[in-house]
Amino acid sequence: MGAQSRADLVVIGAGIAGLTAALSASAAGLRVVVLNKGPAWVAERAEQPTSTFYAQGGIAVVEPDNPDDSINLHVSDTLAAGAGLTHAAATRPIVTDGWPAITELVERGATFDRNADGRFLRTREGGHSVRRIIHAGGDATGAQVQRALGQAVTNSAGPNLVCIDDAAVTDLIKHDGVVVGAAYRTPDAGEAVIYAPTILLATGGAGHLYAATTNPGGATADGIALALRAGAKVADLEFIQFHPTMLYLDGARGRRTLISEAVRGEGGRLVDADGKSVTAGVHPMGDLAPRDVVARAVEAAMDRTGQPCVYLDVSGVDDFARRFPTVTAGLRAAGLATETTTPDLIPVVPGAHYLCGGVVATPAGETSVPGLLVAGEVSRTGLHGANRLASNSLLEGLVMGRKASAVAAERRGLSVEEALLSVPTSRPAMDRKALQDLMSDEVALQRSATGLDAVARRLGAAPTRAMKSVADLEDAALTLTARAVVAAARAREESRGCHARVDFPDTATEATSRAFVLVNGDIVAVAD
């Protein structure tokens, strides 16, 4: 093992959760090191390394002077979306802390769309009773947030805030049951370790468990695998939200452009290849029904017509390119739009979008392993339950990032025993394409015991591979996380929220979750 260093807080990940924690902690006087698998932040990069950058719709937040809204209303909308598994005890503080967190984000340089009076413009998405979603640049909210946080980190860089880019964390280091450090690799310096009383995982999602996803290339579930290998509990991993409208391109894999729900909010209509409405008769809210309902209606329409996609008819959307510049740029990159024209019919399919579950966390972001915190999409605070309410995830990353910095400040003085790390040089890792195809076929919108068992067998037989490259580490993380997702999906013998079992189509009367841990290489169920 090469270089060794120390910090008060090590943050793993440079999206909304990680950078918010890093900025707050360094402002409070902690020595913070951010380890970022992605490259240094540059606005112009064609492919960006965080989901945060790609967020379109906005951030759900209760503005104190909005007479139509209240904390109670936002909490009840969130509970309704979560299909019985959202934790009220986690939800209320996150929703309540939203406004101060947004105020701080604006102080850090983020600008949101405002009306002529200078008030935030608010939009509405599926599941929200009122307009409470603030946005930036039309549909470029995430790019604005990432820019503001990235710039703030650059401005604050110094002894108290160091960002190491292209640094892939390979292991969490434990001593006497406590996480005390992280091992990472960079192309220049090779292997290194860093010790700190608090390690924050803010590694984002797991979209690349599937052949096509709205997530950026680095969303390979690294944090779930790191936490499992460190002994932490995970839960609700079976709830993977598929967005109903991801751009369809014949044969394309990997990250694909999302077509925001707001397009349907502004008059876009889902039609099948014969021009018939996809959601007619499916749900009273039609095209703006909850995401899992619309995604399954899209899949049913594809089965009915035998076509590989359905279409979003945007002929009724006024000034499409101006209202949706990010979507339009994605259409142009795919050759479906020009500088002056956009298509009336956009081909779309459901796509893996958001991991509702994750590493089990207390309302303060603490995991079941002392020293290890989580924030953002990698965590399972209980806010999302079985189905995330639109635009609640940026809110969660922002609020929980701030909370993590407060916990790290309390833990600052704790002594850290350096521990010898024996890094395994090889791990079970399935071929990525084969894993993604299996997950897409059997662990997507419809699941069954037969399909899940077949996937479990294939994952269990994954060959052990030398961990030479970052791609090897990612494949191993995907393999371990897929095993945990399949175990959770197999154990849930009901259909609820994002999880639908063709062999158990009903929803159980009682909503319960169990957690899973890794014991001697096996994924084992434990009490939540």
Ligand SMILES: Cc1cc2nc3c(=O)[nH]c(=O)nc-3n(C[C@H](O)[C@H](O)[C@H](O)COP(=O)(O)OP(=O)(O)OC[C@H]3O[C@@H](n4cnc5c(N)ncnc54)[C@H](O)[C@@H]3O)c2cc1C
């Ligand atoms: C297309 C799209 C649109 C969305 N729209 C919205 C929206 O409108 N509103 C909303 O609330 N949510 C939206 N979401 C979801 C939301 O963007 C994400 O849930 C949120 O940004 C996650 O933030 P994060 O900080 O947890 O992770 P990310 O922003 O994904 O950042 C993860 C970071 O971890 C790093 N990392 C990963 N593995 C390692 C490792 N091994 N070592 C070191 N670093 C590592 C990555 O490089 C990256 O820097 C959208 C998501 C997508 C993909």
